[in-house]
Amino acid sequence: MRFADKLRARWDEADTLLCVGLDPDPAKFPEAFAASEPDDTADALFAFCRDIVDATAAYACAFKPQIAYFSAHNGGEAALQRLIAHINGAHPDVPVILDAKRGDIGSTASQYAIEAFDRYGADAVTLNPYMGRDSAEPFLQRNDRGCIFLCHTSNPGARDFQELQVDGVPLYQRIARTIAADWNTDGNCALVVGATYPGELKVIRGIVGDMPLLIPGVGAQGGDVEAVVRNGAAADGAGLMINSSRGILYASPGAGYAEAAADAARSLRDAINRFR
Numbered sequence: 001m002r003f004a005d006k007l008r009a010r011w012d013e014a015d016t017l018l019c020v021g022l023d024p025d026p027a028k029f030p031e032a033f034a035a036s037e038p039d040d041t042a043d044a045l046f047a048f049c050r051d052i053v054d055a056t057a058a059y060a061c062a063f064k065p066q067i068a069y070f071s072a073h074n075g076g077e078a079a080l081q082r083l084i085a086h087i088n089g090a091h092p093d094v095p096v097i098l099d100a101k102r103g104d105i106g107s108t109a110s111q112y113a114i115e116a117f118d119r120y121g122a123d124a125v126t127l128n129p130y131m132g133r134d135s136a137e138p139f140l141q142r143n144d145r146g147c148i149f150l151c152h153t154s155n156p157g158a159r160d161f162q163e164l165q166v167d168g169v170p171l172y173q174r175i176a177r178t179i180a181a182d183w184n185t186d187g188n189c190a191l192v193v194g195a196t197y198p199g200e201l202k203v204i205r206g207i208v209g210d211m212p213l214l215i216p217g218v219g220a221q222g223g224d225v226e227a228v229v230r231n232g233a234a235a236d237g238a239g240l241m242i243n244s245s246r247g248i249l250y251a252s253p254g255a256g257y258a259e260a261a262a263d264a265a266r267s268l269r270d271a272i273n274r275f276r
């Protein structure tokens with residue numbers, strides 16, 4: 001199924017706008033995952049994330065594994081492959097967003113598209129639009145998959161370039177307008193907008209209509225759920241994938257980590273739904 005349709009079906013059927021972020025950091029794992037050999041780390045990455053996925057799937061409109069948390073470790077890429085295969089097999093209704101923030105010349109971008117969509121089997125991938133249309137083309141052409149472009153990121157440095165004036169408008173608005181008007185001909189584009197910039201989120205929603213928005217930055221980064229939903233929801237009350245990673249993964253450091261993650265995911269889903 002196309003990413004856009006899978007996401008829409010998940011929003012409707014599971015009544016959730018929560019994206020569960022999978023950023024596994026072995027230093028924060030419960031005792032049970034302590035690796036005795038360096039090679040055990042990859043197995044621990046997989047097993048910890050699998051437990052989180054199985055505990056939180058009911059509350060998730062998407063899962064978002066961050067590739068660096070896997071590829072930083074020997075064997076980590078194989079663990080990521082196993083994890084996405086597990087999600088696709090056990091929770092086939094929940095789309096997977098590979099957070100890799102790719103962007104390069106077209107020939108290299110083609111390889112990145114194969115990596116995300118064929119090697120890993122992701123439904124969508126995060127992309128950096130800085131290199132322009134031809135760098136996005138190999139991803140856009142795979143029109144059953146989602147292309148989620150950075151627009152206004154959640155970090156403090158987002159202002160350094162993204163808010164510079166270009167032809168009288170901030171660059172992030174120009175990016176939103178260009179992607180909505182020119183790049184989204186197959187309806188497979190979405191944008192990343194940080195929860196930490198609710199005013200900018202409102203402007204972006206006004207530019208892009210009902211395009212899906214991936215919203216990182218609630219929880220650990222301090223973004224406010226009410227402001228995100230009020231400023232970012234589409235006209236039908238959906239349109240958002242509101243991500244939390246650390247707030248769910250490390251809800252409890254002990255043996256009850258999976259139950260605590262489920263509780264954190266359920267309460268964030270409910271908090272989001274209260275403002276829709």
Ligand SMILES: O=C(O)c1cc(=O)[nH]c(=O)n1[C@@H]1O[C@H](COP(=O)(O)O)[C@@H](O)[C@H]1O
Pocket residue numbers: 021023066099126152153154155192193194216217218219220221243244245246247
């Ligand atoms: O593309 C992203 O997912 C992303 C964009 C952005 O502007 N800010 C941002 O935090 N992210 C990612 O979203 C996740 C946020 O994690 P938490 O702050 O722990 O919820 C991390 O995986 C980041 O890499």
